[in-house]
Amino acid sequence: MEAILKGLGLLLEWQNILLIFGGVFIGVLVGALPGLSSPMAIALLMPFTISLDPVASIAMMAALYCAGTFGGSITAILINAPGAPPAVATAFDGYPMARNGEPGRALGLAAVASVFGGIFSLIIFIAATPLLAEIALSFGPVEYFGLSIFALSMLASMSGKSSIRNLIAGCIGVLISTVGVHLATGVERFDFGVSELTEGIHFVPVLIGLFAMSELLTQSSTLQDAVRVMSAKSLKLPTFAELKKLKNLILRSSGLGTFIGILPAEGSTVAAMMGYNEAKRWSKTPEKFGTGHDEGIVGPEAANNAAAGGAMVPTLALGIPGSGTTALILAALVMHGFRPGPYLITETPELVYAIFGAMLIANFAFLGIGLAGARFFSLVTFIPKRFLWPSVFIFSLIGSYAYSSAFFDVWVMLISGIVGFFMMRHGFSPAPLVMGLILGPLVEETFTQAMVIHDSSFFQFFESGVFLVFMALTVISLSSPFWPKIFKKKK
Template identity: 35%
Template sequence: MDVILAAVGDAFTWQALLAIVIGTWAGIIIGGLPGLGSVVGLTIFLPFTFGMDVITSMALLIGVYCGSVYGGSITAILINTPGTPQSAATTFDGYPMTQQGRVDEALGWATFASFFGGVLSCVLLIFCAPQLAKFAVNFGSIEVFALVCLAMLCIVGISRGSLLKGLVCGMMGFFFSMVGSDPITGADRFTFGTYALSSGLDLIPVVVGAFALSEVFVRFSSRDEEATTIPEARLRFPGLRDIGRRLIELVRGSFIGSFVGALPGTGAAAAAFISYAAAQKLSPRRANLGKGEPDGIIASESSNNAVTGSAFIPTLALGIPGDVVTAMMMGAMVIHGITPGVRLMQDQAQTVYALFVVLIIVNVAMLVLSKPSIGLFRYLFKLPLGFVMGGIVMFSFIGAVSVRGNPLDLVVAALTGILAYVLRRGGYPLAPLVIGMVLGPALESSLRRGLLISRGDFLSFFTHSGIATTLFVLIGLFLIWTVTAGVLEWRARAATRRKAASAQPVSE
C-alpha cells in the first residue's frame, strides 16, 4: 500500500502533470495532422526527455502516445483523412456523419470512446498484467497465424460495395508489404534491382498517399460545392442515456483493443479494424454501419485507444515491446536506468505503479484537452481551402519522410496518392489496401515461421496447441456461418423475385 501511495505521489508532481498536459496536447495536434503520427511525435519529444527524471519523461511520452492515437480521429471525421493509420477505420462512419451535419456528435463519440478504451485498458493493465502477459507468451507463431487468418476473414466484410473490388485492394496492400527484404531469408524481393527499394515500403507513406493525398486530389478535381468546404468542428459529448444504450459497444471495443494490444506484432491499426469487423457482426445497429452510425466510431476509437494501455503489458511484464511505439518507450526507460524485463515488477514496483497512475491521468487530460484541441482545428480549417490542402500535403510529406528518413518514401507517398485517386474514381475501397499492408507481414512471417517450427508440416498447425485449435475451429464455424447465411439470403431473394415476377408479368 505504501508503494502505491508513494507512486501516486510520484505521478502528482507539478513536473509530471505539466509534462502530461504538454505531451497530451501536442500528441492530439500531431496525431490530428495527417502524416504525423505516434512515431513522429515520440521522435520529436524523445530528445527532450534526456534531462528529465524517469516519471516526468514517461509522462511526456505517454501523453504524446495516447494523445496522438486519439488525435487521428479528428481529421478522420472532419475531412475523411485519418491523422494516423490507427484511425483509418474511424473514417467509415465518422465522415458520413460529418456529411450529414452531425460532426459535433461524431467528435463527441470519438472522444468519449477513446477515453473509455484508454481507461478500461489501464484498469486491465493494473490488475491483470502478469496473467495477460503469461497468456500472450503462449501466442507463438502458429497461434498468431490462426488469429490473423480469423481477423482477415472478418475484415473481408468491411469493404463496402463490391467484394471483388475490396479483395483486389486487399491483395494490392498485401503485395506492397512484400517489397523489400524477405523476413526469413533476408533476400531482396520485388526490388527490380534498385537498391532504394530493398528497405521495402513503409506503412506511413502508403497511408498518407492513400488517404491524405488522394483526398486532396479528389477535392481539387471535384466541381461539387460540398467538397470545397469543411464543416465547422464542434464537440458535443454524448448524454448518459446514449452512453448506456451503447455501453456494450464501448466495452467490446475496449476489450478487443486490450487483447490485441497485448499480443506481439499486431498494434492499434489492426485492433481498430478487427473491432470494427466485430461491430459489423454483433452491433444491434449493424445495418447502419458505414452510413454514419456512432457504433462504428466507437468500435474503432475505443479499441485503438485501448491498445495504448495494454501495449505496456508485454513491455512491463516481460520486457518485450509489442510495437515500434512501445519499443521507443522502452528505449526511454533504458536511458533512465530502468530496464524492462521479467524482474521489473519486483525491482521497480513504485515506478511501475507511478506509470499506471500517469496513464490514467493522461486519459483524463485527453478528455479535458479535447475541446481546446478541436477548437484549434476549427481555426485551422477556417483558412481558405487552398491553404488547408497545401498544409495537408506538406505535413503528409514531412510525416512520410520523417519515419525512416528515407527520401524514397516521398516518391512512395506521391505514387500511392495518384494510384489511390484512380482507385477511388473507379469505386475501389482503400481501407482493404491498408489492412493488407498492416496484416500482410504478420500473416506471412507467422506462416513461414510456423512452417519452420513444425518442420514443413502444415497439418500439425491445427493440433499445435489448444489456442491454435480453438482459433481454427472458430475460422471453420465462421466460414460455415457466412456460406449458410449467404445461401439463405440468396434463396430468400430468389423467392421474392419469383413472387414479384408472378404478380407482375414482365412488360417487355
C-alpha cells in the same frame, strides 16, 4: 507495481505532458477537419518523432488517437460534416439537436459519453492486456501463424465497400512487405535492380502516401464545396439527472464498443454504427431518433471512444492491430525499436502503462480542450482547402524525406498516394493494405519457422488445438459478410 510507477512517472515529466496535450490538440484538430484523420496525422507525425523519447512519442500518438475520435464529432454536430468516419453516426442526432438550437448541449453529451466510453475501455485495456499477453506467451510459431491468419481474415469483415477487395488489399500489403532481402536466405526479392529496394520498402512513406496523398487527390475535386457553420457559444454539460437516465445506455455502448475494438481489424466506425443501432433498439422512444435525441448521440459516442481503448488490447498484447489507426501505432512501435506482441509487456511493461496513462489523460484533456475550443475547432473548417491541402503535401514531403533523408522515400510516398487514390475509387480501402503491410513480416516469419519445426508438413499444423481454433475463427470471419443474406433468406 514498479513498472506501473515507472510508466506513470515517465508521463509526469513536463515535456511528456506537453507532448500528450499536443497530441490531444492535434487529434481534436484533425478529427474536426473533414478529410484529415487521426491515421493521417499519426502517419505524418511518425517520422518526426524519431528524435523524441520513444515512450513519449507512442504516448503522444495514443493521445492523438483518443482525441481524434472525439474531434470528428464537433463538426458532425455543428456543421453536419463528420470530421472522421466514426463520427458519422453522431451526426444523425447531433446535427438535428444543434439545428434545434441546442448545439452546446449536443457537444456536451458527446464529450461526456466519449469520456465515459474511453475510461471504461481503458479499465478493460489495463486488465486484459497482461492476461492476453500471458496466454500469447505460450504460443509457438504455429499458433502465432494461425493468429495472424485470423487477423488477416478479419479484413473481410472490416468496414469497407467489399470484403473481397479488403482481402486483396491485405494481400497486396503483405506482398509489399516481402520486397527486399529475405532474411532466412539472403535472397533479394522484387528489387528490379533498384538498389534502394534491397532494404525493403519503408512503411512510413507508404502510410503517408495512402492516408495523406490519396485524400489530397480526393479533395482536389471538392474545392468548391461550402460549409455552413453553427454557433456553439453556449456549451452545456449534461446534468447529473440526465446522466443517471443515460447510465445504462452509456455502459452498454461502452461494453459493445470495447468488445468491437478488441476484435482484430474492427474499428471505431463499426462500433459507432452498432452503438447507434443498439441505442435505437433498446430505446423506449425509437421514433425520436434522427430528430436530435440524447440517446442517438450518447450511444455512438460512448461506443466509438470505447473502441479506441479496446483496439489497443490486441495491438499491445498480441502485436495484432485492432484497427487501421492502431496498425499505425504498431508501426510506430516497430520504428522505435520495440517488439510488439506478448514480449512488449514482459520486456517493457512501463511502455504499456505509459500508453494507458496517456490515454487516460487524453480522455480528460479532450473534454477540456474540446469543450473550451469547440467554437475554434468548428471555425477551422473555414481554412481554405487551397491552403490546407498544400500544407498537408508539404508535411508529407518533409515527413517521408525525414524518415531516412532519402528522396527515394518521397517517390514511394507519391506512388503509394496515386495508386491508393485509384484503388479507393474502385472500392479498395487503404486500412487493409496497411494492416497487411504491418502484419506481413510476422506472417512470413511464423510460417517459415512453423514449416521448419514441422518438417515442411503443413498438415501437422492442425495437431495444435490453438491453431485449429484460429482456423475455425478464420472460417467464421471469412464467411461473416454473407451472414446477413443467409439469415435474411431463412427468415
